[in-house]
Amino acid sequence: MVIDVELLRSDPAKVEENLARRRNPAYLELLARVREKDSLWRVSVREADRLRAARNALGQQIAAARKEGRPVDEMVGASRSAPAALDAAAEAEGRLRRERDDLLRRLPNLLDPSVPYGKDDTENVVVTTWGTPTEPRGPDRPHGEALEALGFAEFERGRRASGAGFYYLRGPLVLLDLALQRFALDLLVARGFTPVVPPFLLRREPYEAVTDLADFEKVMYKIDGEELYLIATSEHPLAALYQGEILDEGSVPLRLAGLSTNFRREIGGHGVDQKGLFRVHQFAKVEQFVFCRPEESTAIHEELRANAEEVFRRLEIPYRVVNVCTGDVGTVASHKYDVEAWFARQRGYREVVSCSNCTDYQARALGIRLGKAGKPGKVVPHTLNSTAVATPRALVAIVEQYQRADGTLEVPAVLRPYLDGRDTLGG
RNA sequence: GCUGAGGUAGCCUAGUCCGGCAAGGCGCCAGCCUUGAAAGCUGGUGGCGGUGACGCCACGGGAGUUCGAAUCUCCCCCUCAGCGCCA
Incomplete structure (x- = not known):
């Protein structure tokens, strides 16, 4: 970096x-x-x-x-x-x-001129809103309680076994979780992405190249006795995929759809609605990742954002997109959009997608260059990443919006093909 | 886990025993040749510093010995193979 x-x-x-x-x-x-x-x-x-x-x-x-x-x-x-x-x-x-x-x-990436000037997340600028915020239809209770009542999750036993932030999913919720992953993956594959399951553990050396060193110790789980870390997102092993290599100019833009379980220490921040699946140490995520020429990255950033929006539009969950301001954009990104989905019970927008253009900041540290066959060049490619769907948080949004008055869970229409056509879970 | 073999330029390889300017091939670029192309021939083809001439560095990483280290010594990292264990 x-x-x-x-x-x-x-x-x-x-x-x-x-x-x-x-x-x-x-x-x-x-x-x-x-x-x-x-x-x-x-x-x-x-x-x-x-x-x-x-x-x-x-x-x-x-x-x-x-x-x-x-x-x-x-x-x-x-x-x-x-x-x-x-x-x-x-x-x-x-x-x-x-x-x-x-x-x-320790110097952060250079900011794109379009990043709004502001001090923290309260000064992010809304650039798009889609859908009309909904009222919860089901019982007025946090999603964690709803899921336990349905027998879909075990939070108490998860804490006992592995500590706060861990959980068991069970029964139909497992299938719904997998349906979300497959739905997002299929959407990306249809748009030219190659699915990739990366290593879930990464060496320290490539890890230091792709993340903010200051956050490192706070976020990462380290394997005792080894210089290995559990990945916080598939973005990191995907960025490291071509470490030290010459990427052929003809092979970019290279669109990868990462599928992984992610691990984060996520110290602090646990309100009533954050209990359950909202903020957890382990979660599945489908990630978009792209290597491209420098002059392409601005357009591809919009493409990744459009894909992420499409996921939530098809789930029929209202959302808005914010242009993350200078004080909140972080070290690695030059320009970042967050998609914030509507959480019906919380009556608010919450972050579900982070979509970043990292320009040449990661690729330079990883020693990646563009070139033709037999002729290495000096140009450093740009890297971009964006969530397609992180399942636990998407499941929370679904529960808050799709739970019916009788406590059963309606399946978003777009996910039904992945669940043998079922339109209801539980009950 | 045990044993062994390795890591040299974009790629492939020689050199390591026995210390003295990192040789060669492929690819790529340019020139010559050609109606054009190929072949052939010639030259070039890493990083850093310097306006430049030029110099320095680079043989997985680090330390040591030496006037001098790819080469000798030590430590570490990684890869591969065989055996063992295992989903």
């Missing part, structure tokens, strides 16, 4: 102006420190290179002399004093480069 150091040198004012929009003075200070370290490093490189050149020249003289059978002791003696100065210069060069890179990695 790095921005282009070349840009810091060629147009620092542009970078500074962009970072300023994030309303965090620490970034500007960070930028100044990166630039200072970079200047010092460039000086140190020249000095270290000069000493290395001298050493190499002497080494070659020794080699040549030895080859011709001339005595070399004198020359070896003379070059014996060289290492101390060189070691010091090389140490300084390496240290400055590491310091610069450590600081550089």
Whole structure:
């Protein structure tokens, strides 16, 4: 996760102006420190290179002399004093480069000009609203209670077995969960996406390239005794799929539909309506992920957003789309839309989709470039990701809207083909 | 888990025993040749710094020995094969 150091040198004012929009003075200070370290490093490189050149020249003289059978002791003696100065210069060069890179990695991605200026999620800008907010038809109770009453979920026993945030799904709800996944996957496949089931565990190295380091320890589950992490979303292993490779220009835009279980520590935030499935440590998600040329990413961002909207439109769940503001957009994304579905019982819009254009920020850190066969290029592709459906939260929206007065659960019409045509679950 | 073999440029490979400018092939680019193309021939084809000439770096990563490390020593990472265990 790095921005282009070349840009810091060629147009620092542009970078500074962009970072300023994030309303965090620490970034500007960070930028100044990166630039200072970079200047010092460039000086140190020249000095270290000069000493290395001298050493190499002497080494070659020794080699040549030895080859011709001339005595070399004198020359070896003379070059014996060289290492101390060189070691010091090389140490300084390496240290400055590491310091610069450590600081550089902490700089967030550059924001797209269309990102609205604002301090937090209250200042996100609504760009689209679809459907009319509905009233709950069923008993006025949180979805968790409704699901337990139907025998569709076990929250108490889930907590006992694995702790808060874990749950058992059972019976028809399992089938409904799978129906949602298959529905979203089919929709994406019809639009040119290739389904991918990625590894659910990822090494630290690629993980650091694709996420915000500051969030890392708060969000990720680590495997004890291994440098492996449970994935928080299939976005991460999908981004790492072509780590260190040259992507053929002819193969992009490359549209992938990730299907995975995701694991998040999600510390904090548990109100009454968040109990149950709203905020959990483990959930299934169908994800859209794209590698593309830089000039395509803005249009593809809209395409991913349209796909995500289509999922909820076909489920007939009202939603709105917000353009996430500068203070809420996060480190990795250059531009982000959230789709917020209508939750009938909560009488409010809640986030169900996050749709991001990460530009070259992830791909550069992963060492991915575009090129033709046999000819690697310098252009770094853009990566984009968007939820298609994260099932637990979608299930909550469905329960809040589709539960009937008698407590049974109506199946959204679009999911019935995946449930042997059934239109009702429970009862 | 045990044993063994490996990691060299976009790809494939040599060099490692015995330390001295990383050789060759494929692909790609350009030029020559050609009516055109292919073949053939010639040159080029990584990263960093430098306006530039040029220099430095790069053989999985790190440390060490040495005037000098792809090559010797140590630590670590990863891959593959065989055996074992296992859904």
